[in-house]
Amino acid sequence: MIDPRLLRQDIDDVARRIGRRGFELDVAWFREREDRRKTLQVETERLQSERRTMSKRIGAAKAAGEDAVPLIAAVGDLGDRLAAAKAGFEAVRAELDAWELTVPNLPNEAVPLGKDETDNVELRRWRMPPAFNFEPRNHVDLAAGLLDMEAAAKVAGARFSVLRGGLAKLHRALTQYMLDVHTAEHGYQEVYVPYVVDRAALEGTGQLPKFEADLFAISGERDQFLIPTAEVPVTNLVRDRILDGADLPLRFVAHTPCFRSEAGNYGKDTHGIFRQHQFEKVELVQIVEPDRSWQALEELTGHAETILQRLELPYRAMTLCAGDLGFAAAKTIDLEVWLPAEKRYREISSCSNFLDFQARRMMARFRSPGGKPAYVHTLNGSGLAVGRTLIAVLENYQDGAGAIGVPDVLRNYMGGQSRLEP
Template sequence: ELRRWREAPEFNFEPKDHVSLASASLDLEAAAKISGARFSVLKGPLARLHRALTQFMIDTHVREHGYEEVYVPFVVDRDILVGTGQLPKFEDDLFAIVGDRDQFLIPTAEVPVTNLIRDTILKAGELPLRFVAHTPCFRSEAGNYGKDTHGIFRQHQFEKVELVQVVRPEDSWDALDELTGHAEAILRKLELPYRAVALCAGDLGFAAAKTIDLEVWLPAERRYREISSCSNFLDFQARRMLARYRSADSGRPDYVHTINGSGLAVGRTLIAVLENYQDGTGVVHLPDALRDYMGGISRVEF
């Protein structure tokens, strides 16, 4: 554990989970009829709050953190997933598209956004690049059967605001700290208790050299749960994508380094706001940072 921010709230009542709190606006049965398990239908104030969180995150990263917003495809070719390291190892966790072309639904915006620099040689002066994208993400959760089946914490379809940085090799460790700080800024603006945890080598993903997880406090579970994972891939992805820059010193092409992380997972942030801001009467008071995005209201009732 690296650090904690803000004490977990103390309630003089038994805190409800997000499903109980928002049951009138969360229709899991309708979603199951349409698509099966691990899908959701959000209605009314819940859908509006989900949209408000998304817009708040994007605006913060663009206006305050200097990211360029990009809108990218949600369907990608096989070699694009090879480039960022999801394939060949994690094919079971992907949704393949039936057709003549070998394509998949994206599991994270990291895939299309990082591949924007595929097969390119950038000028040193163009770095760093900072991209932010909001996309749906699609995962089969093949290795998580029976895990987190209650509510919307772990879904086949969910939304994230993703941060990607492309930097010179000597800058990548500072960039990881910076990007992690940008994700943390969202949690702080929403005044949500969280902790930052550095993953040990055995828990690292296939491609990452270092990963810092941000975990938000969920009162109903009485524990911290992952809401963002920020990773430095060094030149692993760049080598697979042939993404380079021309060094100002030597003039020779060298591989860039790539860093990414969620800023944040929207559905999990929604859960955290609902559970941390409940007052025991069915009312959820909104963080100050969200009120302009919710038409000026200070509370929602389900």
């Protein structure tokens, strides 16, 4: 949520900055409600004040043993007038609140202008794509008998997968390795969290109210959803809390499945496991003091890059342009891994600084000694998407004879195995 004071003070500047996303802010709509809100709020509070004063006087009269009947009569229809004013005020307030939840975050001014992913700007590259003396095969061919899309379709439908044997083990090895590096070397606390969340949690991080169609809702009387990312339960750990400034930064890492409906992506990435309704991700989340968040974004991105480097997977880092930015992010750096069969880089991690946008929605604050509560800044990034990392390992480590080399750092997690022969 954007600072409401900023909206009131300089809505035109907000509109300009948010316009860089291609988002058109309805300035006239806002001004009209805001004017009414002001009048109605002042009037409502005036009546409330009046009622308070009168009630206190009645109480005092009764305590003194005086006759309170004339005073009670004098209150007259105050209650009705107050109720009417209050109803009007609350209606506008509700409209404004609902509207504010649909306005995306302001992009950082340094974020490049642009419309979609074709306008993203390359920051750096690590390692050149490997040269193969054969035509590299894609992950579906390479995984052969160990990847069973038909079995998954049978039990769940399209965009699910069944991994077997060594492939399932490699998938697990990747997960374990990522968790171990982030906890042992990067100072993250591992957390195990619910895979089901309520509406408030999703509003806190920004998936709701606008993107309900992207989620799997749980049917039943409860208003709950499967998590689309661990970002939701993990970031919401600090919802409605005033943290001690001395405890910051908080760094959490969680391994969870992620569930996405992928509505609107029907024809996209239909081959293999690149885009699934269910996938695993190791997620990094940081809760930091406001003046540290830009530095924290660089560090967090570096933590994700460490995994790619240790796995010796060629990648590049991209700064997302304003038009490609997610709803809640002020700036995002994507990591794209090289996929030899596709002969291009594909997203494997997305690292974002949300500034106080999520914190304001969640009421997540901190207090420095003697200071007033202030909103924290929140960040997160994939470190990494496990399924896509599996694809990258298969394709980059293929030997041309149908076998896959096991990356050095994973050998211990694979029982010493150095090759996978599907």
